[in-house]
Amino acid sequence: xxxxxxxxxxxxxxxxxxxxxxxxxxxxxxxxxxxxxxxxxxxxxxxxxxxxxxxxxxxxxxxxxxxxxxxxxxxxxxxxxxxxxxxxxxxxxxxxxxxxxxxxxxxxxxxxxxxxxxxxxxxxxxxxxxxxxxxxxxxxxxxxxxxxxxxxxxxxxxxxxxxxxxxxxxxxxxxxxxxxxxxxxxxxxxxxxxxxxxxxxxxxxxxxxxxxxxxxxxxxxxxxxxxxxxxxxxxxxxxxxxxxxxxxxxxxxxxxxxxxxxxxxxxxxxxxxxxxxxxxxxxxxxxxxxxxxxxxxxxxxxxxxxxxxxxxxxxxxxxxxxxxxxxxxxxxxxxxxxxxxxxxxxxxxxxxxx
Amino acid sequence: xxxxxxxxxxxxxxxxxxxxxxxxxxxxxxxxxxxxxxxxxxxxxxxxxxxxxxxxxxxxxxxxxxxxxxxxxxxxxxxxxxxxxxxxxxxxxxxxxxxxxxxxxxxxxxxxxxxxxxxxxxxxxxxxxxxxxxxxxxxxxxxxxxxxxxxxxxxxxxxxxxxxxxxxxxxxxxxxxxxxxxxxxxxxxxxxxxxxxxxxxxxxxxxxxxxxxxxxxxxxxxxxxxxxxxxxxxxxxxxxxxxxxxxxxxxxxxxxxxxxxxxxxxxxxxxxxxxxxxxxxxxxxxxxxxxxxxxxxxxxxxxxxxxxxxxxxxxxxxxxxxxxxxxxxxxxxxxxxxxxxxxxxxxxxxxxxx
Numbered sequence: 001x002x003x004x005x006x007x008x009x010x011x012x013x014x015x016x017x018x019x020x021x022x023x024x025x026x027x028x029x030x031x032x033x034x035x036x037x038x039x040x041x042x043x044x045x046x047x048x049x050x051x052x053x054x055x056x057x058x059x060x061x062x063x064x065x066x067x068x069x070x071x072x073x074x075x076x077x078x079x080x081x082x083x084x085x086x087x088x089x090x091x092x093x094x095x096x097x098x099x100x101x102x103x104x105x106x107x108x109x110x111x112x113x114x115x116x117x118x119x120x121x122x123x124x125x126x127x128x129x130x131x132x133x134x135x136x137x138x139x140x141x142x143x144x145x146x147x148x149x150x151x152x153x154x155x156x157x158x159x160x161x162x163x164x165x166x167x168x169x170x171x172x173x174x175x176x177x178x179x180x181x182x183x184x185x186x187x188x189x190x191x192x193x194x195x196x197x198x199x200x201x202x203x204x205x206x207x208x209x210x211x212x213x214x215x216x217x218x219x220x221x222x223x224x225x226x227x228x229x230x231x232x233x234x235x236x237x238x239x240x241x242x243x244x245x246x247x248x249x250x251x252x253x254x255x256x257x258x259x260x261x262x263x264x265x266x267x268x269x270x271x272x273x274x275x276x277x278x279x280x281x282x283x284x285x286x287x288x289x290x291x292x293x294x295x296x297x298x299x300x301x302x303x304x305x306x307x308x309x310x311x312x313x314x315x316x317x318x319x320x321x322x323x324x325x326x327x328x329x330x331x332x333x334x335x336x337x338x339x340x341x342x343x344x345x346x347x348x349x350x351x352x353x354x
Numbered sequence: 355x356x357x358x359x360x361x362x363x364x365x366x367x368x369x370x371x372x373x374x375x376x377x378x379x380x381x382x383x384x385x386x387x388x389x390x391x392x393x394x395x396x397x398x399x400x401x402x403x404x405x406x407x408x409x410x411x412x413x414x415x416x417x418x419x420x421x422x423x424x425x426x427x428x429x430x431x432x433x434x435x436x437x438x439x440x441x442x443x444x445x446x447x448x449x450x451x452x453x454x455x456x457x458x459x460x461x462x463x464x465x466x467x468x469x470x471x472x473x474x475x476x477x478x479x480x481x482x483x484x485x486x487x488x489x490x491x492x493x494x495x496x497x498x499x500x501x502x503x504x505x506x507x508x509x510x511x512x513x514x515x516x517x518x519x520x521x522x523x524x525x526x527x528x529x530x531x532x533x534x535x536x537x538x539x540x541x542x543x544x545x546x547x548x549x550x551x552x553x554x555x556x557x558x559x560x561x562x563x564x565x566x567x568x569x570x571x572x573x574x575x576x577x578x579x580x581x582x583x584x585x586x587x588x589x590x591x592x593x594x595x596x597x598x599x600x601x602x603x604x605x606x607x608x609x610x611x612x613x614x615x616x617x618x619x620x621x622x623x624x625x626x627x628x629x630x631x632x633x634x635x636x637x638x639x640x641x642x643x644x645x646x647x648x649x650x651x652x653x654x655x656x657x658x659x660x661x662x663x664x665x666x667x668x669x670x671x672x673x674x675x676x677x678x679x680x681x682x683x684x685x686x687x688x689x690x691x692x693x694x695x696x697x698x699x700x701x702x703x704x705x706x707x708x
Contacts, residue, residue, distance in 0.1 A: 024616065025618065026616070026618065027619065028619040030619075051618075052619065053618040077618070129657075129660075130657025130658060131656065176602055176603055180574065199615075199657070200613045200614055200658070201613075202612045202613060202629070203612075203629050203630075205562065205591075205595060205598055208563060209595060209599055210598075210602040212570065213566045213567060213569075213574075213602045216566065216568075217570055232616055232625050235616075241563060244564075245563055245567055248560070249531070250529065258556045259555075260554055260557060260561075261584075261586070262380070262555075262585055262587075264405075265384075265408075267380075267382075276557070293586075294554070302484060303483075303484025303485065303554070306528075
């Protein structure tokens with residue numbers, strides 16, 4: 001995690017703060033109601049920061065309303081146009097993402113940074129693998145990770161020359177090895193918070209795998225202060241995947257933790273079906289509460305001895321256990337009933353929910 | 355990757371061999387036809403080694419038939435019963451997974467290892483987090499990763515005392531940090547191939563994330579010679595996820611590589627729908643051929659300049675490009691037609707497919 005921290009409104013990023021989960025609006029500012037609805041869904045999923053594309057001055061009014069009404073902070077995503085950077089800061093957006101090298105002129109850039117400083121706004125800068133130019137790549141002999149780092153450093157120079165360092169850095173590409181190496185270099189060299197992610201990871205299984213592996217490798221090395229899962233899927237799924245990654249690495253807990261066996265020839269119950277049928281009853285469990293669903297009574301309670309609550313198949317139905325000790329049995333007919341009373345006993349805070 | 359390699363039939367594991375993708379039958383040996391069908395599906399998905407639970411001597415005939423008919427090698431999974439280990443080797447299974455500490459007696463274990471040596475069979479040994487005993491944990495002061503390593507070392511001692519080292523080691527748990535640390539220690543200390551995975555990772559999104567992050571972290575450190583994704587889902591999905599992890603880390607290519615942008619307020623087309631509609635046309639593309647599907651013509655061709663083939667939205671329909679250069683345009687009405695001819699031109703090997 002980074003040495004320095006920044007604050008976007010009240011949201012601390014970097015330093016000792018939890019790793020943040022962010023996303024980006026898929027709705028255009030032309031549809032303000034749609035944007036607000038997407039923001040609400042993202043906030044409900046736990047999202048803490050939302051980037052929004054701001055491509056035209058005509059959308060400034062919508063951006064201002066959105067920034068005012070959104071329950072979590074926004075970051076305006078600006079390309080090539082210094083006026084848009086100024087407009088978004090004036091609209092009350094507490095963070096912007098720019099490329100300092102394409103903000104018109106050093107004078108315009110200074111103007112933006114001065115306004116950002118006045119407003120206490122955070123500026124994210126960074127490079128994407130896809131934006132590297134021929135000359136940039138030639139300079140590093142085709143080493144793409146190093147070219148990414150150089151591109152970030154060029155942008156950083158612009159800001160530091162203006163004495164502006166309320167910043168987040170990023171270096172992203174579609175390649176995991178490239179992204180990992182670039183961020184390792186940045187983390188070694190600079191104290192600033194890092195936004196991490198894999199760009200254009202794609203849809204479905206491959207997208208989830210690419211994000212989880214890439215972001216997971218970096219976080220496991222202690223690198224990354226705010227993560228953006230990039231999926232060709234609804235943005236809420238990006239946030240769910242982000243928290244799944246943090247849960248999996250035991251970095252940050254959100255929701256209960258589910259362990260379930262893959263089943264084998266020894267299984268006595270349909271674990272997949274049981275898991276699906278249990279999920280509604282489990283949804284209110286506290287963060288970090290661990291639930292194990294195991295196929296057979298042979299391995300079940302023992303292999304899941306660390307689970308706060310577990311259930312496994314048995315010759316006569318189900319065995320419910322907690323920390324490896326059987327606490328109840330049930331048949332298919334009374335499973336839901338037994339489950340409810342057991343979870344209430346184990347986890348009294350859940351009472352208010354049902 | 356390990357220093358030593360082993361061979362299960364013709365399948366090389368460890369040393370300079372590609373990282374292997376394995377799975378485990380979810381069908382019981384009571385249903386031989388079902389097992390054969392699951393094996394065929396797994397083989398078609400690229401699976402290279404299949405573990406099968408062998409819990410009772412009465413299923414030995416089925417195991418023998420399965421081993422004879424299966425197009426990829428099997429590994430019999432044995433618990434507690436030395437007779438079953440011997441029976442599976444006699445049935446022609448080229449690999450077994452045992453815990454040498456619970457094979458009855460040193461004499462019975464010697465008998466098993468002698469038969470395995472005669473047959474050239476590989477023996478996988480290893481420990482699971484869930485199987486650690488109170489005394490084992492007490493010995494390491496509750497350090498679970500170290501207790502896992504000690505448990506593997508105890509098993510390894512049994513084998514080496516019998517001069518048997520045609521082996522694969524494993525140390526798995528439901529915890530990624532625990533599994534990563536245990537395997538790092540094993541990889542440092544021993545030259546034997548490592549089977550890696552996260553146990554009982556669960557279903558759906560969280561299962562995929564946990565496997566991708568855990569296995570991804572280890573592979574990124576050069577650790578792991580054969581992987582088993584553990585999902586509460588059909589076994590073919592385990593194999594698909596396994597290859598997705600290897601693809602994502604650029605360790606091994608299977609199938610084409612899809613890059614698609616997450617879309618933002620700038621998008622001109624419904625990327626998610628376009629990706630889904632393109633998938634059938636893309637399925638026959640060669641391993642490693644990269645395809646980019648991008649929302650807008652602003653970022654599309656440039657950010658995906660490294661893609662072998664790309665498509666992005668434009669004000670008038672679609673732009674098709676290759677290595678950053680536009681090569682065709684299309685409207686919604688003739689997209690499929692243009693796509694087919696472009697892919698044929700870029701990738702002549704695809705011709706025979708349609």
